[in-house]
Amino acid sequence: xxxxxxxxxxxxxxxxxxxxxxxxxxxxxxxxxxxxxxxxxxxxxxxxxxxxxxxxxxxxxxxxxxxxxxxxxxxxxxxxxxxxxxxxxxxxxxxxxxxxxxxxxxxxxxxxxxxxxxxxxxxxxxxxxxxxxxxxxxxxxxxxxxxxxxxxxxxxxxxxxxxxxxxxxxxxxxxxxxxxxxxxxxxxxxxxxxxxxxxxxxxxxxxxxxxxxxxxxxxxxxxxxxxxxxxx
Amino acid sequence: xxxxxxxxxxxxxxxxxxxxxxxxxxxxxxxxxxxxxxxxxxxxxxxxxxxxxxxxxxxxxxxxxxxxxxxxxxxxxxxxxxxxxxxxxxxxxxxxxxxxxxxxxxxxxxxxxxxxxxxxxxxxxxxxxxxxxxxxxxxxxxxxxxxxxxxxxxxxxxxxxxxxxxxxxxxxxxxxxxxxxxxxxxxxxxxxxxxxxxxxxxxxxxxxxxxxxxxxxxxxxxxxxxxxxxx
Numbered sequence: 001x002x003x004x005x006x007x008x009x010x011x012x013x014x015x016x017x018x019x020x021x022x023x024x025x026x027x028x029x030x031x032x033x034x035x036x037x038x039x040x041x042x043x044x045x046x047x048x049x050x051x052x053x054x055x056x057x058x059x060x061x062x063x064x065x066x067x068x069x070x071x072x073x074x075x076x077x078x079x080x081x082x083x084x085x086x087x088x089x090x091x092x093x094x095x096x097x098x099x100x101x102x103x104x105x106x107x108x109x110x111x112x113x114x115x116x117x118x119x120x121x122x123x124x125x126x127x128x129x130x131x132x133x134x135x136x137x138x139x140x141x142x143x144x145x146x147x148x149x150x151x152x153x154x155x156x157x158x159x160x161x162x163x164x165x166x167x168x169x170x171x172x173x174x175x176x177x178x179x180x181x182x183x184x185x186x187x188x189x190x191x192x193x194x195x196x197x198x199x200x201x202x203x204x205x206x207x208x209x210x211x212x213x214x215x216x217x218x219x220x221x222x223x224x225x226x227x228x229x230x231x232x
Numbered sequence: 233x234x235x236x237x238x239x240x241x242x243x244x245x246x247x248x249x250x251x252x253x254x255x256x257x258x259x260x261x262x263x264x265x266x267x268x269x270x271x272x273x274x275x276x277x278x279x280x281x282x283x284x285x286x287x288x289x290x291x292x293x294x295x296x297x298x299x300x301x302x303x304x305x306x307x308x309x310x311x312x313x314x315x316x317x318x319x320x321x322x323x324x325x326x327x328x329x330x331x332x333x334x335x336x337x338x339x340x341x342x343x344x345x346x347x348x349x350x351x352x353x354x355x356x357x358x359x360x361x362x363x364x365x366x367x368x369x370x371x372x373x374x375x376x377x378x379x380x381x382x383x384x385x386x387x388x389x390x391x392x393x394x395x396x397x398x399x400x401x402x403x404x405x406x407x408x409x410x411x412x413x414x415x416x417x418x419x420x421x422x423x424x425x426x427x428x429x430x431x432x433x434x435x436x437x438x439x440x441x442x443x444x445x446x447x448x449x450x451x452x453x454x455x456x457x458x459x460x461x462x463x
């Protein structure tokens with residue numbers, strides 16, 4: 001579903017990604033782990049067509065980036081630590097706006113379905129500015145799945161959430177992943193990554209330095225795997 | 233429906249969605265219009281006392297004072313319009329949509345233009361009141377429309393660049409004002425012509441130049457917007 005070959009991204013003289021290779025099969029949930037400044041967010045921004053690669057090849061669902069970016073974007077749902085929502089619109093109005101941008105025909109039943117999925121049907125007519133951070137993040141996930149994308153990218157979705165909001169987000173994320181979508185999530189929360197993902201990749205100094213499936217962990221855990229791959 | 237008309241339809245729908253969203257958000261917050269309006273009113277008020285002119289001279293400076301007011305108030309509008317998109321990551325939300333990115337540009341241009349024209353139309357009677365000048369001239373309204381189109385087109389493109397920086401509020405006027413000088417000078421010439429009731433043949437060159445500049449700046453913005461917003 002995602003194929004990345006020898007990806008390089010430079011910002012001026014600084015090289016952030018250094019010939020990164022990455023493959024994700026349909027239905028996989030990949031947790032992308034790594035220290036701050038490793039290039040995780042830059043990598044996700046390239047996958048989501050918000051940044052251009054300096055060199056290398058990126059294909060999502062068979063479409064190349066940046067050449068076929070519009071086709072990629074139609075199959076992509078992105079959630080970051082920013083909500084990407086308008087504070088002066090209601091939840092319903094935000095989703096209706098994005099439904100129009102994604103060209104959804106008859107969006108109202110889908111909007112109702114998504115609001116129910118993220119548990120906000122009772123607050124659908126409230127302005128987003130009145131929402132807590134956790135509610136905004138759940139609505140952000142609703143926005144990202146509105147057009148039923150094949151691939152979901154989550155960039156640190158737990159940032160700024162308290163324990164209750166994180167638990168609620170767990171439920172929503174599991175629901176999103178259980179629908180057969182391909183998911184790539186960056187996170188510093190190793191316990192949550194271990195709970196959700198089927199594969200764990202470590203990105204360090206601009207390349208993938210280690211990768212293992214859930215089965216590959218054996219009796220070990222993600223924390224041990226992560227520390228070993230950084231020490232190596 | 234064949235594919236070119238499908239593409240055209242989705243382009244138009246995306247532009248309409250962005251304009252409608254901006255109008256709905258502004259209807260709720262009233263932040264942008266009120267700040268532009270108050271600022272424009274203050275500029276007119278300050279000029280009125282600072283210049284302290286004879287009634288006959290006042291008519292001669294009308295075009296200059298009006299356009300300085302519109303440009304200053306417009307900068308507030310441009311900054312605010314893009315800041316709303318950037319602050320909560322909404323610009324990324326727009327860029328992630330599978331629409332031609334120039335639809336985003338034109339959507340933002342049209343909504344900012346609506347706000348700017350609203351401020352201009354409301355400011356005219358106030359100006360007339362302060363300066364005792366009759367400004368209800370169809371020619372002047374045409375120049376205001378053409379000048380504002382050029383100003384907002386260039387301003388939207390540059391504010392989408394400036395908004396990516398930490399110094400966006402300061403940066404926009406610094407990069408915008410030198411570029412809009414040709415638009416501003418043509419608008420001033422044409423406005424003066426209409427206000428002084430010159431023959432249309434004498435106003436036509438400035439008006440023609442203003443139209444040409446609008447077309448050129450729109451075409452250039454159309455071509456480069458995608459590159460400006462992508463990292």
